[in-house]
Amino acid sequence: MNAGKAPSASIGGPATKPLDNVRTILATIWLIGTFGIALIIILQSLLGKYDGVVQDVWSWFLPTVMPTLSMIITVLAYTAMDHTYQKAIVRTDFYKVAVSLSGAYLFVVALTILIQPFTKYSPLELMTISNLWLGPMQSLVAACLGILFVSRKKQNS
């Protein structure tokens, strides 16, 4: 019950946010984004848009989001067992970078699906091509989130 609000900035240092709060916000972004995109693909699969290539489409989508999402959920689940509030903090600048990268990445993933009717490519062709930019972006996002979700640094007392 002592998981009260931690100070948003320490006096004389850069602005910070508690790590647990950052993790919760990022997890929310990823869950909403992934669920939204997955919903579109599920509808497309059910309505016959991907007849004959359903498996190929999901083979593209799942590796695009699942590694990061799995990491987020695993860490959240692990810390859910922790009865104490973590004292680790994150600089607000880095927090903003992480949130922006995550949002941009999920937006580009969604764009690959939503823009297809206007292109000369078939869905699967477009997905194959999108790997060219999604791959590097995913590595940046993973690096960013990896630090936030796997490493920890305690607040200076």
Added chain:
Amino acid sequence: MNTYIRRLLTIVTLILSSPAIWAQAGCVPSPGLIDAIGARRTNKSSELAKLELSKLKQLILQDLESSNLALRAAAFRDLVALKGVAVPWLVPLLHRKLSQLDERSTTIYAIAALAKIGECAIPALDASHSDDAAFRTAIVAVLSLMESQQSKARLLTFFNDKDEQIRYHSTIAFINASFVAADIPVLLWLIDEGGLSDSWVKLSEALRDYPLKVVVARYAAARLIELGDDAIRPLLELYETSALPTQITICRLLGEIKTPTLMQESVLEGAVQSESVDLAITASRALISLGVTTHLVVARATQLIQSSNPDVQVKAASVLVAIDSPESLAVVSRVAEAKLSIKSQLWAILAGATVTAESLPYLLPLLRSDDEQTVSKLIVSISKTGPKASGAREDLLALLSDRRYMRDVMRALAAIAPGAQDVTTALIALLSDRDFGGESMKLLLTNWRVNHITLSTLLQAKDRQGRSILDSWSWRDMSDIPELDKFLAAEWSSETQQDICSLLAHSEESFSYRLYGRCNFGTKTIKRLLEVVEWIDAKNNDDDLDAFINKYMASSDAEVTRLAKYAHLFSVSATLDEIYHALHDISDSDRPGIAERLLARKSCDDQVLNVLFDLVRQSKDAYARYLAIDLLSRKARGCSSLLDFLVAQAQGEMSEQLVDLLGDFVPQTSSARNALALVAMKGDKRVAAHAALMLAFDVNITDSEADRVNELLLVDAMEVELQGAFHALSPLSPGAELGNAEINPLYANYATIASIFAYSVRSSQGSFSDITGTQCDWPPPMPSTFSTYSKADFHGVNKLSDIFAILSSGLTKAGYLDTGKTRCGDGFEIITKLERIKADGTPFQGVNRWTQSHIPLQHFSVRDYFKALFLENDDEFRLTLFIVNSAPAVVPRKNEIVNPTTHYLDSIGTVSEELLNQSFKYCHVFIYHFRKIGRRWAIQIPDPLNALQHLQKAGLNLTEP
């Protein structure tokens, strides 16, 4: 660049399509060849001869019906050379002569000639509508001899013949032919008689009461499995479109083809989850047979064994036991204990499980079963497992008192606990048992290293319990026991030793001979021992046997010496010279049989072949000679030097039987043919005539050889011919093989005599393109759907030019302006350009119809966008191929897929006016329906639309007047 390549292709195609060039390679012989044949027949120069074809036909057929074999052979060669020209002469001749029984040999020549002409003759062999059963039988014989894809396709039309015998012969001829993956649907149908499409259902009905269907199915399955890896893909394709019984058959076959692939596993795993119990069980067994046991199989079998249906439970148990894991055995064991009604059945299945330390606890209760077979089976399994099954020792000792299992239990105990004190005690207690004492003795000797004292005790027992103990021992099983040797070498009283030796003398095993040296046998026993030497199956050098024989080679008893010398010939150390000289002293009729045994252990080398060859040459008795040649052919089977040997012998003296043997090689190698020609030119007149008979029908014969052959055949021609027929094999006669005595006598005659011609007939294999001089892809690759139209479907269409005009104008009206046209067999093919279609088969309009990339949304509206985002799928394409020729049925190549983007370009050519003047028979429509998946093309098999629907949606209503 593309335009340039297309132009180049067109020019090359035009050049290659030139009738003048193709006339030489196609069905129509060049005018020069016809003139040359005419000149030879009239003994005039080519210029003067210039015979009309009708005159030439008269001359050749006259000779073919002549009683002079030389003239008939020459006529046969000319007919084969004339190919397509001769076909219209031969078919009516065959039809006419079949009704004249005394003209049988002419029909045989006609059959052989048509078969030799090959696929050029196929269009004319449309006998399926003939009322004459003999004619239809003869056509089946011709098609059987051809062994090509086309002939096999034509054989199918006889599967639903109204005459059962013809159905039988055509089916047997079909399954005896060589197969490729494209034939799989037919083989599959033969296996389960299931229906794959309407036509197969009809065929199935025709054969419903087929008396030999089981045999046919077995043969067909064997042939299909022989195809191995090539069969997997077509089977998987068929699986998706087949009915349940066929799916079960396919699963079973997939398990038999022991090369697991990912696709194969994936299909079988899908079948495991099927609602059909039979399909799930068959697929599970197939996966286990492939060595792929997944959790799906375990889960499904575990689910099924909980069923309320006992049959299903038993089937599931068999799968779980085959999985062979302790967990699966535990499940079966639990169900067996819980459900008494099927307990014995489940225990019988469990007894087949592999015994391991882990599985043993679930299997031991089976030893209490009332079913003798179950108990014995388990004991044998335990025995094979060895010390790892030592946990079963106490249960087995308890079972040792049961005489039903005593021998097996003893062996199992010896295997799982060698040297254990309690087992030793139990086995020693059994030594005095009349029935099992020998086995006990053997086990003790092999597993317990029984000491001298134990054996001594045993032998002394004879004084107490009589000779029965020794007499009952199974000496035959004691072949490799070193202890026995030591035992016999021990100091025994002479009386005891004599007892042991007399027992040994009853054995005919070679191991005994190493012991005989220590025995003091009488003459009678020694003679007996020498006599049985020739029946000993000694595989290696046996010094003890040689020593024993040598000991008596110089005996004072002449009979013993003779027997020893004879026995020596059967030892491995006997030389070929010794065998060869000894064979001279043996009577003519016994010689081949003895030679076979004498040479049994000799490798196949020139020396052995020489011995056999002399045997053939020297045997005066006809039956002995027959046996000798049979021996030579069997001994030399797989012996690579036989051909060299025969070719070398052809320089010297040959017998008729050796000529026969040489004839077997003719289709494979030219050296055999040349050797045969040499024999015909130089050999003894009778032997030469025999060789000449084989050469007479060889179309490659030279002029000088032909003269000599003609000269030889004039002497005793009929006798030579009949002799040849008598000795010929009958590859087309399945009766003997299948044990069916009721073979159509007419067919049997054809099969027997026609096989004479197999030497020349089977050596030629041609492809359709060789004959037609066309570049069409024949047979076409497997389509999504297809349909065949005949003359009756088109009103007022008689010639190919009529149907060509209908197709061309219909295609133009429907918007197909670019089409590929080329010659195909005795007709032509037209192929459309790849077009984009909607799901219902309607083509797109305008340029979108011909583009292969995705069509972007032209104007934005929310409705259109959501429709395009969620619903639209415009990646479907279609190629339409029309093949018009005289082939009534086409068996597509199922293991190949048409290339959607280049196939159209491959068919750019011309169709000559001359070709279009021929009569129209059949029009085959092949629809290739593709999906574009990324950059890949996937053909839609099966297609949701049929060929007629595709044509209607494309605006091609061809059959409407």
